[in-house]
Amino acid sequence: MSRSFLTFVLLERPATPNMVALAAALRSRHPELAANLDDGDAPGIRQNSAGASVIRFGDQLIAVMSMPTPIPQDSGLWSRAASVWPEAKAVAARHRGHLIVSVLGQKQQSLPTARLLTAVLGALIATMPQCCAVVWDGKIARPADLWLHLSTQSYAPFPDYPFPLWIDVLPFRSEPGIGAVTMGLSAFVDREIEFETSSLTLGALIKKVLGLAVYLIEYGRVLRDGDTFGGDAQERIAVRYKNSDKFNGIPVFLCTDSPVTLGHS
Incomplete structure (x- = not known):
């Protein structure tokens, strides 16, 4: 990009x-x-x-x-x-x-x-x-x-x-539990990360979002709509391309580790 x-x-x-x-x-x-x-x-x-x-x-x-x-x-x-x-x-x-x-x-x-x-x-x-x-x-x-x-x-x-120095990670409360959204990542890959979790602590969530953000900065938009990723075979995080419902419709990689169905936009 x-x-x-x-x-x-x-x-x-x-x-x-x-x-x-x-x-x-x-x-x-x-x-x-x-x-x-x-x-x-x-x-x-x-x-x-x-x-x-x-x-x-x-x-x-x-x-x-x-x-x-x-x-x-x-x-x-x-x-x-x-x-x-x-x-x-x-x-x-x-x-x-x-x-x-x-x-x-x-x-x-x-x-x-x-x-x-x-x-x-x-x-x-x-x-x-x-x-x-x-x-x-x-x-x-x-x-x-x-x-x-x-x-x-x-x-x-x-x-x-x-x-x-290039991105912020901002926590928020969500229906599954907690979430975090990036600010600044779209300059590198056209989208921000919006991540919701029902299982991670806030510290673990922010660490995971930062890890994903720097991976995308390095390798580009390698996550496709509908992909899953994780640190091991037991951790599967779903990814959807979506315009955010929470943050003024900005394009996001909507990530969740909760068993919910996410719609496309």
């Missing part, structure tokens, strides 16, 4: 990134790839037509634009973030500037693009003490220090790359 992610880095006060320092941080943090800044007259700086600074990292171009204003308010985003990051709303309220960061070009593959952009965001944070949060693809908010730490795993092999 092809995808171009648009990401915001929140700043406590407006600031412009130093692209030479960014290149040096990328080379230091990710020596497996080349960070090439190729303007001979002004090393590290290039402007596109929109006024963004551009850096070449590996074989891709990444644009970074500094904005001296806060990002638009999104109460749902920060409420979700606060469930795992208690300071989220306070950080959102006090930021005064942001960076817009994106990979240029069309038809970028989702996982390589996510890895690349995550590496660049980590290097930006390493060179800009003003950074306080990252909003990934408009959906997932995380603190800057978590990004600084986990982004070093941008090119780690499956399953150790930093997928917690």
